[in-house]
Amino acid sequence: MSKFYCQSCGMPISKDPHHGGLEKDGTRSSRYCSFCYNDGEFVQKDITLEQMQGVVLEQLLKSKMPRLLVRIYVRNIKKLSRWKTK
Numbered sequence: 254m255s256k257f258y259c260q261s262c263g264m265p266i267s268k269d270p271h272h273g274g275l276e277k278d279g280t281r282s283s284r285y286c287s288f289c290y291n292d293g294e295f296v297q298k299d300i301t302l303e304q305m306q307g308v309v310l311e312q313l314l315k316s317k318m319p320r321l322l323v324r325i326y327v328r329n330i331k332k333l334s335r336w337k338t339k
């Protein structure tokens with residue numbers, strides 16, 4: 254995935270109404286969206302990959318994305334840099 258996707262949840266940064274989370278110094282993060290990241294740290298610090306996949310799955314099913322695409326999208330979350338070390 255490119256750097257233009259949030260490296261925590263996979264959402265395109267362009268779809269983020271705030272265009273990225275905030276760093277501690279007030280600049281916009283180019284790596285994480287505003288839902289995942291704020292004030293230089295993750296909003297949900299202790300969320301596991303499985304929990305994140307569950308949250309994203311629910312959101313995407315609500316958005317009426319085709320189920321096959323949802324499955325691919327959710328499977329790819331583990332490739333994002335936030336989760337790669339595990």
Ligand SMILES: [Zn+2]
Binds near residue numbers: 261
């Ligand atoms: Zn995110």
